[in-house]
Ligand code: HPA
């Protein structure tokens with residue numbers, strides 16, 4: 273009998289919540305730092321890894337911004353992205369929708385074209401080599417101003433054909449979605465899809481704002497929506513997908529123990545929850561590890577595993593015929 277973990281490895285998977293800067297493995301970070309002659313605060317891979325102990329989102333973000341500071345050239349962005357894609361290709365991930373944080377690089381003098389060309393060329397190469405499809409999402413840093421987000425949007429305009437959607441990440445509490453209402457209106461007018469991190473640490477009110485005011489197409493995390501029954505009903509009514517990140521939730525103390533992760537509750541309540549890795553190099557695992565951890569600790573059933581995988585396909589922004597193809601493969605595998 274095939275175990276659920278074996279099945280989860282084999283099944284075609286999508287990744288809908290992934291920060292490319294969060295895939296920076298310490299070994300690669302040191303190699304690129306050396307090649308760019310940038311000094312890191314930590315002097316060995318071991319010392320850096322030992323610092324990956326977070327009690328909240330901000331602890332992590334402080335290290336995340338430090339880590340990305342070694343990315344300077346187009347080749348750095350290409351190598352980072354290709355390393356991630358090749359890793360998840362080996363785990364049967366067939367489609368990725370990845371975030372990048374332009375403001376985290378612009379503030380260090382790295383031009384928009386350097387960033388996006390490196391990332392996009394890797395995505396195109398993975399598509400050519402393995403047939404892995406993708407969407408690219410530009411994310412605004414919510415701890416910065418509305419003005420900075422508008423400046424970033426302006427810089428992105430020559431590259432809009434390469435960008436599918438926009439997101440909102442970084443320090444959530446104190447930076448509600450409504451702070452960026454006008455930016456997101458402008459993005460929608462440009463035909464971009466919209467998603468936002470909401471309800472990771474922030475209150476249900478932020479999820480309401482993301483839905484009601486911003487009109488998001490998807491919700492990133494959304495854990496705290498479970499505190500509000502009316503909100504759950506609204507998310508269901510609108511058919512919104514939640515991009516849930518189990519190992520991230522554990523590492524950032526959004527949940528205290530994987531056995532208490534709310535993903536089964538989300539499914540039971542009829543929410544379209546999906547499984548994603550967020551910042552796998554920092555949180556201890558890629559897609560396969562996230563599924564394996566849920567299977568081991570929460571006791572999800574075969575039916576729930578199939579539901580999660582199906583949600584990852586239906587909640588993606590891929591074309592409908594591709595969705596049908598992947599859904600048919602899943603049905604065969606689970607039959
Ligand atoms: O999980 C996250 N939350 C908010 N901002 C982020 N930036 C990278 N990862 C995250």
Ligand SMILES: [Zn+2]
Pocket residue numbers: 289290291441469492550
């Ligand atoms: Zn995230």
